Amino acid sequence: MPINTTFQIGEKADAYDAIVIGSGVSGGWAAKELTEKGLKTLVLERGRPVEHRKDYITEHKAPWEFDLRGQLTQEEKKEYSQAVRIGYLDKTALHFFSKDSESPYVEEKPFVWARGYQVGGKSITWGRYTFRISDLDFEANQKEGVGVDWPIRYKDIAPWYDYVEQFAGISGEKLGLDYLPDGNFQKPMELNVVEKHLRKRIRELYPERYLTIARAAVLTEPIGERAPCHYCGPCWRGCSTGSYFSSLSSTLPAAAATGNLTIRPFSVVHSIIYDPETRKASGVRVIDSETKETIEFKAKVIFVCASAMASTQILLNSKSEEFPDGIGNTSRVLGHYLMDHHLGMDVNATVPGFLDRTTRGNRPIGFYIPRYRNIGGASDMPDFSRGYGFEGAAYREGWSKAFGMEGFGADFKNKIKEAGEWRVGMWGFGETLPYYDNHARLHPTETDEFGIPKMVFNAEIKDNEKRMRQDCLDSMAEMLENIGCTNITAEDNAAGAVPGFGIHEMGTARMGRDPKTSFLNGNNQAHEVPNLFVTDGACMTSSPCQNPSITYMALTARAADFAVKQLKSGNL
Structure with a gap:
């Protein structure tokens, strides 16, 4: 379904009921819900237009069709030095990430800020894993006296x-765990033979631990024109069949079908305009990235969904006489309590046997081992709070096993063609506690090309996370040894401990019950500006170790429903 990209500029700018800043996971959901509820909605996207299917220009290219087989040149590594640090960027998806010159920022402490400036945002390149969070997560801050209490509980969301799961299409296996709630799933993808073996052995030796296929926004059954996954593999290049959820394939077309959607690309949001007479936000100030013209768009409701750090930058830059530290920021918590999942806890091993079996196709997801620390009883740890989960996969070694092998000639080449041993790799995702001094703020003098102050990042993991990392590596290595694996390596990759590396930035405009200690209430509504909503990762009050995007989707749909009801009742 084509997306309506009609531009409305100048005098027509007052014709909107709602403005959504950002067109990715959260922005797409805000657009869908607001338009379907009858609101004329403008979506502002900083980057270029991208058309579903047509603009996935590398989707099925073979390695030999890329210069350097897809590896970046030294010049490209310089141009994209920020995004390169996430570890997997190459030519196959380079066009979906921004250059350093397009997104300058200052690192007082190391921080990775990977961004994609296009309609669809990072929903084109995201990892697609979708796990609900539970009351174990919603209640943790209150029980431990950490941060502030979430203003909602699991029953609310x-x-x-x-x-959102029914619309997005989530495949997965139900486990019946209260700390990892089951969802509205399509049939799960299948574990391979070695993963099934690992699952069986883990359950025999560790009854509190589960290995399951990951729950993911990848279809195994059709939804409308979106087809089930056909295991082609390179999801991060775009998915023409719509088999994985993105705003381009799903929410934005649904919004366009209402006739209430306008998308405006090349629109760099400078700030949100505050009206002191109504004590509400009256619109959004935009700089056209092509013409450098400043334009103001008016609306009754504003949803900020630009991604956590970008949303916070906009909010901080929205200054007025009443709010000199950023719109709605009397509490001065905006920008603080920056969180991300800490990664780089990598465990690998050889799995003996099964040499008569191999895999077929390119399954787009791996397995998942849910959190098994601090979930009650014997699992509670004296040295750290919260926990971690593991993502991973078992696979047979291919030709790459030849690196470091001795030999030459025909026998060497034939040996390379043979499948190698079975290996299993696992990567920990750990929760980071909300610390006030982990923060992002505006630079007092340095700006980007649009005159917008650069963000300054000052955040790091602390002792609780460091102790968690050690336990994560030790417990996983021990488990693999006990179930019969060999050649086990457990590595703490320091790069993964740098905030932003997980691309799960959270917490800088957090939800809470008290306007003195939080920016948003339980409906994602700014305490001090009632028609302003923030529903991306910035709203998070803590950072449960589960991948967070499905929570952003659910919170966005919930907040949109609330906002429209408030608007129609005259409260906004």
Whole structure:
């Protein structure tokens, strides 16, 4: 379905009921829900237009069709030095990430800020894993006296998880765990033979641990024109069949079908305009990235969904006489409590046997081992709070095993063609506690090409996370040894401990019950500006170790429903 990209500029700018800043996971959901509820909605996207299917220009290219087989040149590594640090960027998806010159920032402490400036945002390149969070997560801050209490509980968001999962299409296996709630799943993808063996052995030796296929926004059953995954593999290049969820394939076309959607690319949001007479936001100030013209768009409701750090930059830069530290920021918590999942806890091993079996196709997801620390009883740890989960996969070594092998000639080449041993790799995702001094702020003098102050990042993992990392590596290595694996390596990759590396930035405009200690209430509504909503990762009050995007989707749909009801009742 084509997306309506009609531009409305100048005098027509007052014709909107709602403005959504950002067109990715959260922005797409805001657009869908607001338009379907009858609101004329403008979506502002900083980057270029991208058309589903047509603009996935590398989707099925073979390695030999790329210069250097897809590896970046030294010049490209310089141009994209920020995004390169996430570890997997190459020519196959380079066009979906921004250059350093397009997104300058200052690192007082190391921080990775990977961004994609296009309609669809990072929903084109995301990892697609979707796990609900539970009351174990919602109640943790209150029980431990850390940060502030979440203003909602699982019962408040559960119906919205159901709602967004049914539309997005989530495949997965039900486990019946209260700390990893089951969802509205399509049939799960299948574990391979070695993963099934690992699952069986883990359950025999560790009854509190589960290995399951990852729950993911990848279809195994059709939804409308979106087809089930056909295991082609390179998801991060775009998915023409719509088999994985993106705003381009799903929410934005649904919004366009209402006739209420306008998308405006090349629109760099400078700030949100505050009206002191109504004590509400009256619109959004935009700089056209092509003409450098400043334009103001008006609306009754504003949803900020630009991604956590970009949203916070916009909010901080939205200054007025009443709010000199950023719109709605009397509490001065905006920008603080920056969180991300810490990664780089990598464990690898050889799995003996099964040499008569191999895999077929390119399954787009791996397996998942849910959190098994600090979930109650004997699992509680004296040295650290919260926990971690593992993502991973078992696979047979291919030709790459030849690196470091001795030999030459025909026998060497034939040996390379033979499948190698079975290996298993696992990567830990750990929760980071909300610390006030982990923060992002605006630079007092340095700006980008649009005159917008650069963001300054000052964040790091602390002792709790460091102790968690050690336990994560030790417990996983021990488990693999006990179930019969060999050649086990457990590595703490320091790069993965750098905030931003996980691309799960959270917390800088957090939800809470008290306007003195939080920016948003339980409906993702700014305490001090009632028609302003923030529903991306910035709203998170803590950072449960589960991949967070499905929570952003559910919170966005819930907040949009609330906002429209408030608007129609005259409260906004």
